[in-house]
Amino acid sequence: MTAMTYAEAARLALQEEMARDPKVWALGEDLGYEGGMAGQYDGLQAEFGSDRIVDTPISESTIMGAAVGAALAGTRPVAEMRFSDFAMCAVSELVNQAAKARYMFGGQARVPLVARMPIGIRGGIAAQHSQSPEAWYVHTPGLVVVTPSTAADNRGLLKSAIRCDDPVVYMEHKGLWGVVGEVDEDDEEPVPLGVAAKVCSGDDITIVSWAAQIGVAALAADALVEDGISAEVIDLRTLYPWDRDAVMNSAARTGRLLVVHEAVRIGGFGGEIASDVAETLGIPVARLGGERIPIPFSVPLEDAYKIKVDRIVARVRELVA
Amino acid sequence: MTAMTYAEAARLALQEEMARDPKVWALGEDLGYEGGMAGQYDGLQAEFGSDRIVDTPISESTIMGAAVGAALAGTRPVAEMRFSDFAMCAVSELVNQAAKARYMFGGQARVPLVARMPIGIRGGIAAQHSQSPEAWYVHTPGLVVVTPSTAADNRGLLKSAIRCDDPVVYMEHKGLWGVVGEVDEDDEEPVPLGVAAKVCSGDDITIVSWAAQIGVAALAADALVEDGISAEVIDLRTLYPWDRDAVMNSAARTGRLLVVHEAVRIGGFGGEIASDVAETLGIPVARLGGERIPIPFSVPLEDAYKIKVDRIVARVRELVA
Amino acid sequence: MSSNLANEPARVAEMFRKMVLIRSFEEAAGEAFHAGHVRGSVHQYIGQESIAVGVCANLREDDYLTSNHRGHGHSIAKGADPRAMMLELFGRVGGTSDGKGGSMHIADFSVGMLGANGVIADGCTMSVGAAQAIRLLGDDKIVVNFIGDGGINRGPFMEALNWAKVYELPVLFICENNQIAATTTTHLVTAGEGIAARAESFGMPATTIDGNDLFEVDRTVARVVAEIRTGGGPQLIQAMTYRLRGHFAHDEAGYRDLAEVEAALGREPIARTEAWLLENGMTADEITTLKAEADSEIIGYVEEAMNAPWPDGKLAFSDVQDVGAPSYPGADQ
Amino acid sequence: MSSNLANEPARVAEMFRKMVLIRSFEEAAGEAFHAGHVRGSVHQYIGQESIAVGVCANLREDDYLTSNHRGHGHSIAKGADPRAMMLELFGRVGGTSDGKGGSMHIADFSVGMLGANGVIADGCTMSVGAAQAIRLLGDDKIVVNFIGDGGINRGPFMEALNWAKVYELPVLFICENNQIAATTTTHLVTAGEGIAARAESFGMPATTIDGNDLFEVDRTVARVVAEIRTGGGPQLIQAMTYRLRGHFAHDEAGYRDLAEVEAALGREPIARTEAWLLENGMTADEITTLKAEADSEIIGYVEEAMNAPWPDGKLAFSDVQDVGAPSYPGADQ
Numbered sequence A, B: 001m002t003a004m005t006y007a008e009a010a011r012l013a014l015q016e017e018m019a020r021d022p023k024v025w026a027l028g029e030d031l032g033y034e035g036g037m038a039g040q041y042d043g044l045q046a047e048f049g050s051d052r053i054v055d056t057p058i059s060e061s062t063i064m065g066a067a068v069g070a071a072l073a074g075t076r077p078v079a080e081m082r083f084s085d086f087a088m089c090a091v092s093e094l095v096n097q098a099a100k101a102r103y104m105f106g107g108q109a110r111v112p113l114v115a116r117m118p119i120g121i122r123g124g125i126a127a128q129h130s131q132s133p134e135a136w137y138v139h140t141p142g143l144v145v146v147t148p149s150t151a152a153d154n155r156g157l158l159k160s161a162i163r164c165d166d167p168v169v170y171m172e173h174k175g176l177w178g179v180v181g182e183v184d185e186d187d188e189e190p191v192p193l194g195v196a197a198k199v200c201s202g203d204d205i206t207i208v209s210w211a212a213q214i215g216v217a218a219l220a221a222d223a224l225v226e227d228g229i230s231a232e233v234i235d236l237r238t239l240y241p242w243d244r245d246a247v248m249n250s251a252a253r254t255g256r257l258l259v260v261h262e263a264v265r266i267g268g269f270g271g272e273i274a275s276d277v278a279e280t281l282g283i284p285v286a287r288l289g290g291e292r293i294p295i296p297f298s299v300p301l302e303d304a305y306k307i308k309v310d311r312i313v314a315r316v317r318e319l320v321a
Numbered sequence C, D: 001m002s003s004n005l006a007n008e009p010a011r012v013a014e015m016f017r018k019m020v021l022i023r024s025f026e027e028a029a030g031e032a033f034h035a036g037h038v039r040g041s042v043h044q045y046i047g048q049e050s051i052a053v054g055v056c057a058n059l060r061e062d063d064y065l066t067s068n069h070r071g072h073g074h075s076i077a078k079g080a081d082p083r084a085m086m087l088e089l090f091g092r093v094g095g096t097s098d099g100k101g102g103s104m105h106i107a108d109f110s111v112g113m114l115g116a117n118g119v120i121a122d123g124c125t126m127s128v129g130a131a132q133a134i135r136l137l138g139d140d141k142i143v144v145n146f147i148g149d150g151g152i153n154r155g156p157f158m159e160a161l162n163w164a165k166v167y168e169l170p171v172l173f174i175c176e177n178n179q180i181a182a183t184t185t186t187h188l189v190t191a192g193e194g195i196a197a198r199a200e201s202f203g204m205p206a207t208t209i210d211g212n213d214l215f216e217v218d219r220t221v222a223r224v225v226a227e228i229r230t231g232g233g234p235q236l237i238q239a240m241t242y243r244l245r246g247h248f249a250h251d252e253a254g255y256r257d258l259a260e261v262e263a264a265l266g267r268e269p270i271a272r273t274e275a276w277l278l279e280n281g282m283t284a285d286e287i288t289t290l291k292a293e294a295d296s297e298i299i300g301y302v303e304e305a306m307n308a309p310w311p312d313g314k315l316a317f318s319d320v321q322d323v324g325a326p327s328y329p330g331a332d333q
């Protein structure tokens, strides 16, 4: 086991996959010298050359569109968008082209690309650099959506995403770049897509979450012990396909479900999970998510947006009461 | 009362608002000669001139971006995107700019624009011309989302959308362009945003829907009479803000909720409504929506996507049983 | 009509045959649309056949082609099977996309035809990526992208021009300038001297030709493709032409100046090529036969399509994705 | 340094004062960032002050300005209040956006400053729309848009160039060419001869100037603004300059060639303007005083900001929208 950051784990994954398969390459702004926003591409241009770690113009439509064309033509591009907010400059290329090419062409095409677009609040980068639009892409047929929450998962899921023959929207959380976790460097097996992880076991309520919100949910579960409430926390890891079996089994056992996400609550993916569980199991469900406001800049305003431990604890108490 | 099509009613609304307020104007491709995809701009360029019905280059980013700038600078633009699919070429302008300008600038700005982007299946225009991404915009703070289902509403809601000081995503349904309805031309009052309409009353189940799916839901309600099941159908009309009171009141009374939408079910806005009702009322909820596939071209394939009367009827029977 | 020592009558006759086949296909598609057999939209290529055929005559089968909404001609010229295309327009089993795509999504990856496209200019950015893939894989293929004179005003196309030149990619952009975009006269919404000047401002060589002159297309593309294939970097060709029909089959094009249409008919590529062939050894009878054969080939496909089975609804659920593939009939939970 | 008969020393001194104020602001913002008082990112305008100041000296207060991520200098030059801006950077009550925006979202609509922008080139398309609004409302305002040499490769900017020229809108695009975009040397990712040639390919007059020469900026913009205001249509000015600091305050710019930085320091606009003022009647003492005043003005704002109250969390829920406004504390149902 090696301790490394979430960003370093992602770098390791890309390096391993690029070494394994010469068809894997990456394109985006400032990947070479800068090594990506968090060093997740550090040294890779020196190792693999500027044809495989391509520094691009500021042309988001073409970063994504070129990745689609390159995938159709037999390679495995990783399109680095820096922020999911900037990826909004390339939605047609992702949703109208990447997600649909295989289907529209009756199965002739495969689009094995990774659209890498970090989400979430990092602190003070406000409305145009902090969004969490994962629900959009979950709603889009053809796409796989991945949201790793730990260093080990960022390595293992990025490897799976690169090997996947479907277009994968890969959403690292910017707030996690520097978080250190244990990674087994010898184990080169990818983490399978679509399989949730149990963060902690419990009997009274199932808390489902992903990305940076997992850490908060785990702290809430700890705090709830004092109330005598035992919460099971499930990290979905992949949002589409989401691990419905894991959630249903847990929720059927605990009898209560709370979904927590940093993304805006209204219209968020929590609605899918909560309504599916309510429809299927008829048990009490609840959701916590950001209020429907843009992410503000100043500390107390940004704080007012965030779903902190106390809010989760309070909501669980209500549900269990 | 005058019988007119959904498209004609929209044309009337725009004409009335342009006559009323010289700050109202529209921009988009082929608005002049063609008069819009369904004649919804017919004759308006002749009446108001080419500075107020502007024929643009094929530049979706700029159609939307220019609308944002023009709204910030004191006018009320209607940005015609032709298809919500093409509006995907202008998501940054809509979501990063229009939706956030007022907030990011601390209330200095207002963005009174209408982003007009028809949704839905018209028949045979397939994956890149048939999408229903309303859930994306409901999830986006700052935006109002409107989905009219009748000629009268298309007139009255478009008027409200144009008068609204918030950016409104106005989603006509392409399958409704030619559908005729009664419109009271003398009544120039807009239909208020955020207020649902009751399509038919019932006691056993509340069916919530919008846009073209309303017609199907109403037929299903008719068919259910034979089963002795009395269904109340609610047309949300505005998806954000949705008329939560109307839905909760009805659902609390009927004790059951079914949300039906043409959009893909997974990650669709039905999840918001169903989970909110389940959380709030703890009654049985269910959703029907398109499968998570791109819209296919051929008749039997497109049919396999659609939510037809029989599926609604069957689902209601299960719920009421 | 300009001529060229390399013009082998047999080669020209073969190109002519393809042009005629495209024309027959498009006429039949339009009729089938009006008869209600084909749904959606059908953007006919009538009047521009010399461009697709002249371009593709200079490509290898493994070269890539990306197209736009007006893709039937490009597809047939690149070698896609018109029978499967007609089945696709009719939405039947055996269509190029098994009925999932329709007119705007014709593709035949087996001949490098990477797809028509319903979103203007998205194909342009895809082209430069396909070219990067070619380089990465060490091939000497090239990519040809077709764009209309309306489409050149979309940002992604302009980004793609810059991108192609920055990396000196093997891409040939063909701008088919038929002077109109749907109902809009493009020079009214296109600032400056047009696409050739724009391409040159990116340092990209641009050549403007009479696209209705098969020989000029053939000759120019032969030269340019050779330059690109041997590492000369991307180029753009602006092929002047005229859209003889409405924007799509349900557009009567009432906005068209009839005198203009009349004049354009006189420059129409099939008659011009035909005239050359008559002067160069083909007989009128041979030409009549060739046209009749094309018509009957296409009519055969139409009849076949009309009688072909519809796809089973289940097929709607295949080929979406591997991970998280939807199941049929789909759980309504 | 080039001179100009119209150069009134008093006017130059006033422009110089603004340049110095911007410099002081940016130095202080950087320090506050490093001290942990300012979060997020701070893109300093150091070394480019002559451009914003020279441009805005030729604008009316009611003219519009749209900016990018590097917007502090543009804002101050257009007349935004540096005190409110500093409060905004610190996220405090009284900030230009009451702490909702931060460095990348400075705006002051009261002086026509329609906002910095965190998304490159989105401001360009907004500019042409603002110009259409001006026309519709019958005003004689103009719109100035600032774009970087990296930003010119985004499609929306190129669309906006075409659009501005098609409608002959009163827009002045200023491309601040500091030769770099974040860590990328822009000529490596910019094909052709650059932005002036591109603008000209859209039929738009383009002028390239030394942006660090206040007088050349002033003179050129005066002429161009007059032309635009009197209906001459859009123009572009490429102002050559140099980014003296990292891309943002947390970038040490280790990729920079030190000799290049050294040379650029010699062309830095404040020293150049200072030299002119010294030759034209200002004393060294006066300049020292002017700089000290600027510094102390800004330091005052920093101190005020440091001690200013934080906004109440409730404020996060205001100014989202009228219809469907969120309520505080927000229903968690």
Ligand SMILES: Cc1ncc(C[n+]2csc(CCOP(=O)(O)OP(=O)(O)O)c2C)c(N)n1
Binding pocket: B029, B058, B060, B082, B086, B089, C069, C070, C118, C119, C120, C121, C147, C148, C149, C150, C151, C152, C178, C180, C181, C182, C186, C243, C247
């Ligand atoms: C992004 C986008 N915007 C608008 C359309 C609608 N549309 C389809 S074809 C067309 C005109 C295209 O004109 P041009 O590029 O000149 O090609 P032509 O039809 O003349 O071959 C338009 C506006 C579209 N398909 N995609």
Ligand SMILES: Cc1ncc(C[n+]2csc(CCOP(=O)(O)OP(=O)(O)O)c2C)c(N)n1
Binding pocket: A029, A058, A060, A082, A086, A089, D069, D070, D118, D119, D120, D121, D147, D148, D149, D150, D151, D152, D178, D180, D181, D182, D186, D243, D247
């Ligand atoms: C659409 C978009 N892509 C990428 C970024 C990230 N980014 C911020 S500034 C910048 C470099 C900009 O360079 P340039 O336009 O030359 O302006 P300068 O920083 O030199 O003033 C980049 C890539 C962004 N903000 N928006």
Ligand SMILES: [Mg+2]
Binding pocket: C148, C149, C150, C176, C177, C178, C179, C180, C181, C182
């Ligand atoms: Mg055209």
Ligand SMILES: [Mg+2]
Binding pocket: D148, D149, D150, D176, D177, D178, D179, D180, D181, D182
């Ligand atoms: Mg720069």
